[in-house]
Structure formats: structure tokens, C-alpha cells
Amino acid sequence: MFFELARLALSNLTRNRSRLIMTVSGVIVGTTAVMVLLSLTYGLQRAAESGVGASSALTEIRLYAPPAFDTRIEDAPVLDDETLDELRQTPGVQTIIPTVNFYGAGELVAGDYRSYAPILGIDPALLSTLDLEVDQGEMRLGPGEVIFGGQVNQYFVDPESTDYEPVTVDIFAEQIELRVTSYSDNRQRDIRLRPSALLKSGTGLYDSFMFMPLDDVLDLNEWVTGETVSRRDLRYDQAIVRTTDREVTQDVAQVFRDLGYFVEDAGDFIRQLNNFFTTMRLVLGGIGGIALIVAAFGIANTMSMAILERTKEIGVMKAVGARDGDVLMVFLVEAGLVGLVGGGIGVLITYGIANLVNNAIQQAGGTGEGGGIFFLPFDPSRIGDQLLVIPSELPIFIIAVATIVGLGAGLWPAVRAARLLPVVALRSE
């Protein structure tokens, strides 16, 4: 029955061709505007993400086991060699690098100056998988050696001074010592540090950390706490997970979260980026949406006219037994079809526009001058070859929206038609 009524609606549509074409054109303009603007935001987002994609932060997750004393968590997950081997099997995981914290204060002494830096103990064999960038020195971690985070050298202060003005210490020239204090008897010991590398500053996660060989940190911890932990029973404090691809980072993080681990990832950054572009999409989509609203008024107007012209027919349909719902259906389907067809054509046109624009960008980039698209706020090579990116679900979304707009615009006229008293419809002129 629905299809029968829909067929009637379809044949009614083509009654007044020029009016139909104008109405559909309105929808085409509206949907094209919305879709082009949205695909622009997707293109820009891709460009922005590819800018940070090189940064290893987006493929990195930090994993913490819940503290052992937290008895609220039953079967709390742990980080030991056995579970790590299992976790490494998680799809999307490239490597997992476990680390142990130094349990002391980590006070650094350089002459009159003092500073603090948390120390991570790491298996030197896994160092290369961490993707650290060296500013000075050499990437290695022999026994007794220390890798300094990029900003550890910059925040030394003189405790005697009044202004606490931080100074930068040349860690390779000055003598740096780590002052460790025993928990049990407050004995102090200064250990001479042998820097092997200073990392590049501003890389984010490890700017204020120091790396030492795992065994060295275990020894220090033993001295500080007075407890001996055998290498076999060792529970790591945290693990650095590197994923195969930044697209999977958030999924992998979720897997670990579900296992009960505490997880930190660059998701916040990605979320911020997503939020920004979501806002941008709402704004630009809204601007395009204005054209769609205008089109909706066009549809509403066309449907009102059509219903006025066909008032007698509505009376006839009711006289031969049409329900209010049947009449409603005929006109709603008609309005919905206007939206659907307009949306469909708008989508096709957008694909055409996207091709044209992206080709033009590619060619401008290809000349090597880049001057052709000076108005873009970033290097066209970053865009790759696509300024307008159309995600596969966008056309479906657009067509659905256009159809809903059509249905919405046609609803009120259709309801009015459905409610017409047959005698009024039949007597109308």
C-alpha cells in the first residue's frame, strides 16, 4: 500500500515540471553548500592531523598498574614480564616498554644549584624503540649512564638566592650528582651521574624526566627502601606502549582501560583537535544550512501550492475512501522525494566540485611554487592532494538530511491536506 501511494506521489511530482525543477534546485544548492563546506573541514582536519602525525606522541600510550594497596580493585591487573608478553599480543600494539620509577626524591645537585627530576628505569635494549630525539650526546644507556630529558638542564635554582631564577646547566661540563636518602635512617648519598645524552627539548612527554638503566634504578630503590626485590618478582610501575598507527591508538588505549589499567594517551590532544573541527563543522554546516532552510521554505511553498491546486482531488480521494493518513502519506512522500532527489544530485555535484578543487590543488602543488594557493594558512604539501575530503558516510548523511528537510517542510501542508473536510475540498474552486 505504501508503495502504491508512493507511486501516486511520484507521478504527481512530475505534474508541474518547471516548479519541480526550481524547488529541487533550491535543495541542490543547499545540500551542495553544506556538503562542500563539511568536506572542507574534513580536508583541513586531515591536514592538521598530518602536521602532528609525525610526532610520536600520537602512537604512544602510558600504562599504569593500579597501586597494589588499592584493595577496592579485585584481581587488579599487574605489570610483570608475563602479563606484558600477553599485552604485546593486543592488536595494534607495536612494542611495550616497561619502566620502573626511582622511589627517592631525585634531587639533582650541580654545585650551588639544585633541581628535581623523576627517574625512569628502562631496559637499555628497548631504548631505541622509544623514538627519542637526541640534542647532544649519544643515544645509549650503559651501566651508570643517564639520559636527560630536554628541559631537565634548564630549571636549576640556587636555594640560597631570593628570586629562584632558574638557570641552565651544561650537564656535560658541570658535575651533576643525584642525592638519594634512605627511608629508614635518613642516610644520604650523592651519586655522580654520567650523562650520555640530552634529549631535544619540546618533544612533550619526557621533557622533565631522566632515563637510567633498569638495574641501576632497582639498585637505587633497594638502597632507598631497604627492600630487595628479585628480578623475577619484579612489578613494573608503568609501561610505555607504542601502537602501530595513530588511528588505532585510542582503541588500544580503550582495550587496556577495559582490562583495568590506568591509561594516559595523547587522546586529549586528538580530542581537542576533534573538538575544534567539530565546532568548525557546526559553524560551516550551519552557514550552508541556511541555504537548506531557504530550500525548505521553497518545498513548503511548492507543497502548499500543489495542495491548493489539487484540493478537489483530495476531496475525491476521500469520497472514494481515502483515510487522512493516506492523503498525508501521498503529500509527505512527494515532499520527501523532492528532498531525496535534490540531496542526491547535490551529493553528485559535490563530488564533481571536490575533484575539480583537489585537481587544482595538486597542480598548484606540482609546480613547486605553491604560490597559486597563497590563501591557505599552511603548506599545500601538507594537504597532500585533497583539500576537500568526503568521508564515506557523509553522502548518506547529506541525503538523509535533505530527505528529512523535505519531509519536515512538507509536513504542515500535508497535515492540512489530510485534515480537509471532504465537502470543503469538493466544493472548493
Place this chain on the structure above:
Amino acid sequence: MADVTNDRAPMVQTHNLEKIYRIGTHQVHAVAHVNMTIPRGQFVAIMGPSGSGKSTLLYLLGGLDHPTSGDIVVNRQHINALSAEDLAEFRRETIGFIFQAFHLIPTMAALENVALPGLFSGMTRDEREERAYRLMHALGLEHWIDHKPTQLSGGQQQRVAIARALFNDPPLIMADEPTGALDSQTGAHVLQMLERMARKLGKTVVVVTHDSHIASRADRVISLQDGSIIEDIKQLPAAIP
């Protein structure tokens, strides 16, 4: 039980039927206190001067309009009490309407027009067209199946409209000046079809008309003036000349 009473129950019965139109402070009694009973199978002509309320009465009986007050029982259904949905079903199953201006859907071919009532009773397209075809064949309209209304003469259009009214085989046929737009010869043909419905198919036929020729062929002539019945004559229909 249902069958026996069904046969004896009148097709139409009204009680103090009234339709008042208000235009500003002015009131028009289009139909005023009409009490009438039409038995099954009767061929009734309703006559009266223009504006006397003939069409209004017909629309009220057919469930196309709401009365201001009074009751209408058609085919044992109390139609004032029907919901919109049931009223649609009532019009679909019980009433066949024929209008002076034919009221065919201009975009549809004759066959589709005849089959239109089937669209709302859930018949498939094939069922509808099959029945419409047989009906048109029976009424001698098989040549006009694919014609659009504009490609038909007035008489042909009205015969298509009659076929449409018969599509669901309703017991009650209502015609509002069915020959008003036709010349006397085609009008006579339409009249013959209406008579056949009453005499051969046993349908109850109510015809609003100015045509005394039609009236002379009816079992009964009801005359209206200012919305009231002023004359109700039962007669032996004139012999077919």
C-alpha cells in the same frame, strides 16, 4: 439474524437532521429538520430549487460532511458516531459517489480512475486493474481504458465516474446532478445506467437532479425547499419509452 434484519433495515434513516452555516451573525439553515427513511433498493430523486440544500443533504448522508445536529443511520451504521478512520471505511465500502463535474483525476488514465477506490482498500495493482477492466468492459467503456479524462467527452467521463462509484460494489449510490453537464442524449444514457443499478443490481440510488425526466423514472421524488422536505411522493416509475 444479521441477514434478515439487514434486508429489512432501511438503507438510510435520518432524525431531525440539521446543517446550519454561520456567516458572521447570519445563519443559513442549509438542511433543516429532515426526517426520512429510504428503504433498500429504492431509486430516489431529490429535487428542489437552487440553494434548497440538496447537495448538502447528499454530502451529509454520504459521510462527507458533519451535521450540526440530528442523527444519520446508513446501512445500520450510525455515522455521526464513527471515527475519521471508520468514516473513511464507510465511504469506501458503503457509498459510491457520482458528481456533476465528474471529478476524475486528470493525470490518471480512465482505468486508473476507475481503480482509485481500490488504492485505499489495500488491493494490489493487478487486482485493482483487473477489476476495473472488467467493470469498464461491462459498462461498454473498454475503448477508453487508456484515455486521460481530457481525451474523453463529458458523457464518457461521467460513465467512467459511474464505473468508479461501482468499483467497491457499494450498496448505496449517490449522484449529485449527474446529467447536469451533459446533453439530453448522453444524459439519457447515464440515467439508464443509474436505473440499472437500482433495478438489476438491487442498489439503493439517490439522485439529486433538476431533470424532471429523471424524476419521472424514480420510485420516489423528495422535494426540498429552504432545507426542508416539502413534498415526498412515492410513485410507479414511468415505463421506459
